[in-house]
Amino acid sequence: MALFNSGNPTLSEKIFGRSSDLTTTQSGVMTVKGTINKFGFLMLMVIGAASFSWHLYSEQNYGMMQTLLMVGVFGGLITGLIISFKPNTAAYLAPLYGILEGLFIGGLSAVVNDMFSKKYPGIVLQAVGLTFGVALAMYLLYSFKIIKATEKFKSVVISATMGIAIFYGISMLLRLFGVQLGFMSIEDGGMLGIGISLFVVAIAALNLIMDFDMIERGAEMGAPKNMEWYGAFGLLVTIVWLYIEMLKLLIRFANRK
Numbered sequence: 064m065a066l067f068n069s070g071n072p073t074l075s076e077k078i079f080g081r082s083s084d085l086t087t088t089q090s091g092v093m094t095v096k097g098t099i100n101k102f103g104f105l106m107l108m109v110i111g112a113a114s115f116s117w118h119l120y121s122e123q124n125y126g127m128m129q130t131l132l133m134v135g136v137f138g139g140l141i142t143g144l145i146i147s148f149k150p151n152t153a154a155y156l157a158p159l160y161g162i163l164e165g166l167f168i169g170g171l172s173a174v175v176n177d178m179f180s181k182k183y184p185g186i187v188l189q190a191v192g193l194t195f196g197v198a199l200a201m202y203l204l205y206s207f208k209i210i211k212a213t214e215k216f217k218s219v220v221i222s223a224t225m226g227i228a229i230f231y232g233i234s235m236l237l238r239l240f241g242v243q244l245g246f247m248s249i250e251d252g253g254m255l256g257i258g259i260s261l262f263v264v265a266i267a268a269l270n271l272i273m274d275f276d277m278i279e280r281g282a283e284m285g286a287p288k289n290m291e292w293y294g295a296f297g298l299l300v301t302i303v304w305l306y307i308e309m310l311k312l313l314i315r316f317a318n319r320k
Contacts, residue, residue, distance in 0.1 A: 075134055080094055085100065093282050093285070093294070098294040100296035108165060110165065112162045112166045113168045113172065115166070115169065116135075116169030116170040117169045117173045120174065120177070120250075128173070131170060134251075135165070135167030135170070146296055150293045154289045158297075168306065168307075172187045180316050186313050186314070189313060190306060191306065193309050193313075194302065194306040197309075198302060198305070201269075203277070212273055212296050216269075224266055248285070267301060267305040270305075271298075271301055271305070275292070278298070
């Protein structure tokens, strides 16, 4: 699951710049509208696959659901990496990535929803609503030029994103050796843990500004039509990351009660 590909290696200006050198007379050029339409299609893939995983859990088919969840985790990671290094494969692999992420998200959400059905009913629905609410807010802030993707802005967000990735990586490595950082556990409802989650959610949200900017720049550069799939993929990566972090934040609040 390429959670940290935003910030944004997946939507880098160099990639769009290289792609604009390709012949576009037959395929046409990238547009913002075309990218958004393709993002909508990828979201349908995510929702469909997530609904299937959720249904398996509700039918108590836990074995199959867990298997598909793991397929989604590792399959999404591999597919995301391939697309990141081979942007031209996005037209074929981005829908698959959406399905794999949906299998993962659906299984994870079903488990969390069941665990907190009494303590925090509707936690998943709230996480979904907050995710798209934040995404809409970021889009409006970008559209009205309230937040601009300046070079300084990009450097700060990229540095923070990479810092989060390294921090998460170190935490996972320590866990393998039996060292558990209490504030990193989602079961911890302390103020430090909540503060860290809020910071990560904020950085994930700011990555959306960079996504919007890179998609717009790609269209302005006259990138090939197939790069719309790549732009949609990059946007989906950030949305998935934002949702997972939002869900983790709500879990922390639930454990604080």
